[in-house]
Amino acid sequence: MLANDFISWLLIYLPSCSIGLTLLLALLLDKFLGEARQYHYLVGFGWLAQQCEKRLNIYTQSKADNNSQVLVFNNKNAALGALSWALLVLPLPLLYFFYLNDLVWYWQILCDASVLYLAIGLNSLHQHAMQVYKPLNVNNLTEARHFTGYLVSRETSTLTPDEMSRATVESMLENGHDSVIASMIYFIIGGAPLVIFHRFANTLDAMWGYRTLQFNSFGFASARLDDLLGFFSAKVCTLLYAMQSKTFKVFTKALKNSASQGNQYKSHNGGWVMAAGATVMNIKLGGSASYHGKLVESVTLGCGNKIEIEDIPNSVLLVKRAAILLTLIVMLLTFMWLY
Template sequence: MTSSMIMVMAYLLDRWLGEVKRFHPLVGFGWLTTKIEHFFNFHHATPKTTTLILPRLLGVLSWLILCLPLPILYYYFHQNQLLFWCLDALVLYFAIGLKSLTLHALQILNPLNKKDLVTARHFCGYLVSRKTTDLSEQEISRATVESVLENGHDAAIASFFWFIIGGIPLVILHRLANTLDAMWGYKNQRFIHFGWCAARMDDLLGWPSAKVTALLYACQTNYSCSKMINALKNGYQQGRHYKSLNGGWVMATGASVLNFTLGGTAIYHGKAVTSTPLGCGNSVVKNDIFRSINLVNKAVVILIFTAFCSQLLHYFYGGNL
């Protein structure tokens, strides 16, 4: 029962306070990550004939240095006391960014409702890595919805999932790995080999939580089993062809539940990239941004409620099951 209370407290802290504006732990982690990368990633400027083994080994070593010590120390020193329960709730709160994701999306939706594309493009650039300066209203809506559905997993559901599985040490491990992927997981000359481990570990840690996220999205089909099955089927079939397997799963499933289609062409770092269509139904429009926000928030509530009910049953009937 304690873990459910910790999740509820972390959820409420995020809802009340939002993202920490100053002294967020991940800011310090980002600073340390930059220092480590500058020290170990000294092969990126060498000719392409250089072997890929050493940069990858150095990337693996850097990942281990940055991601393993803190979860191990937390696990070693953790005690089953009120102080550590409060600390667990605080760390879980730091790990999630549900309200922040909602506010960022609304920063884009509100200008769209006022036909202010300049402001909408500006704030859309905060949320996505594609070029936003020339996006149409429909393209801004698509970019925002894709980010909301994918980051619903990365910024919220994954942390709750790993807390249920293994407590705060796994939450910390996933959050650090996900942050490293965001910083190093690029297929450019600087990170194509050095960031290989960071990208693969994020894929590995995100694999089970992405499937749970897809299921949580698919549950919201107004009790239509056929629509739920179709949404999960699209997640499986379409997600395999998307650039990010985990992201493809959750976006395809979420888009199918909400009955619109994602994917298409976008400009990344000066290059046009065409993504496979995800979901089914009409083209996404600006009103779908709010629908996507609701889908993600309800998925988090369903997960916490399910965990609470499961632990409640185990508490009362665990010895007789």
Template sequence: MLPIELLLPTLLLGVLLDRWLGEPRRWHWLVGFGRLAGWLESRLNRGGGRLIGVLTLLLAVLPLPVLLLWLHLQWAGQPWLQALLAAGCLYLALGGRSLVEHAEAVAVPLHRGDLAAARKRVGWIVSRETASMDERQVSIATVESVLENGNDALFAALFWCLIGGAPAVILFRLVNTLDAMWGYKTERYHRFGWAAARLDDLLGWLPARLTALSYALAGDTRTALRCWRDQAAACASPNGGPVMCAGAGALNAQLGGTVIYHGKAVEKPPMGSGRWADGAAIDGAIRLLRRSLVLWLVAVALFSLPWLSGGTL
């Protein structure tokens, strides 16, 4: 949707804004959207089926991307305005700096032996119970969060900005947020949240595999590809499986094991290879995320070069 020669500047500006500013401390737009979505769900989810869920999703998600599409079309003859709009929306959709800060907030107390503080901090980024976690479980939860959210909060946003500019990246982030709110297989959400979960899977399918590939290229490539091939199918998430298996293999770390969700023990399949994840693996996951981001930007730059030099692809 954007001119090819503006793709790299758009991504760089969005990434730099995320790096410099981080997520808003107050008045975060996704928090506001979450409140709206919660209000709609509380009034429309009266034991209805999938159709009500589909209609509620459309009501919550469509207005902002449609407005952004209208703006983009209004600026059809002004590509730099389109690019600035896309970069601003990309910044709003990214959570790379926040993700790294939350991971470091777990790693630092782990390195100094303060397990209680590490448990508290990991509880801010995962939905599993953390009060009785040991050091290994805290490390595994943090590494899994970095790898999986690296896809949702960074690379998938970059992908949809490349594909469709401002409307596409905001549409993806809104659907991803609704999946996090409604995509549970509980009595309340199993049917109502079906559309949000399926649409998030669809929008995330290709970005997740590109993320898994970038993790593999940025780490132990052979082990990452083997773990992706052999282990991903056993994971519950069709997109999270490739991302976490490839990422764990790239780190030569093992993830999975017993996890407590809402008082119930769940046995997650093995992901990765080698030693169990520890505090050092958290540091490694952050470095893997950063190296993968460099790979994405270099790939976009190489794709853009013939256009920048006045040639053709």
């Protein structure tokens, strides 16, 4: 009798906890399976994006433009970039919404968790961070610079150990939002279709969202739409980072720095999450870096000590805790709603 009652309770309770269970299952799949070693969907999507850009990007570079680096906005090319964005981003989420969004609850959890697992890449973040951290620990600067180049678009050939540590930590905190927390947030809001939508949009921003002669016009829509999509999730990620503060004083300082420093950073969303993460870690980020041959000076993010090599694994741990914290909050709110 008790066994039957328990089974009946599970059949009623579990479907109502589908969001929390999906988040938990996706994190477990990511932990134990890691990133797909072959046929990763983003590799195929990136190839499609490259082919589309080659055919539709009509930017022109005169010799004078190349020498002066003058960026001219072309409305037609911007429209073609927006069209390319729509052709690449919209079809798969719409197909998922209409054909795979009304399954039996347990199949829906498994299907959605598989999509979310492929999107979050938390294990992948850890692996990329360790590819820089390990050679830095043995002073193998050549290898560390090589793998730092996988994480950032800045020039890495002359970076010092501290500069590589800074670049890696910044990448972990920002990509912790872009690929992990944002994907989880958008699943909570709109399920797997919105996860796919956001992940594709974010990938196109990483490929096209640069202020260069090639992408200034064509990548305009990709950059602006990614900023818009990341606005809300970045604020949630900022809060999740700040909640890991050891004291309430540090918590409030993290939020204040996010608002004051993050709004001055070149990327609003990235500035907020990095400022919060750096404050909690008691370090300073930002400073000068070379992008596409141009030296860019960034505002200081966070406060505290000079960055060190050991801050690399600490930044990954901050992202992991934020993901776990979000999952626990969702489960707690679901339990409170049911009872």
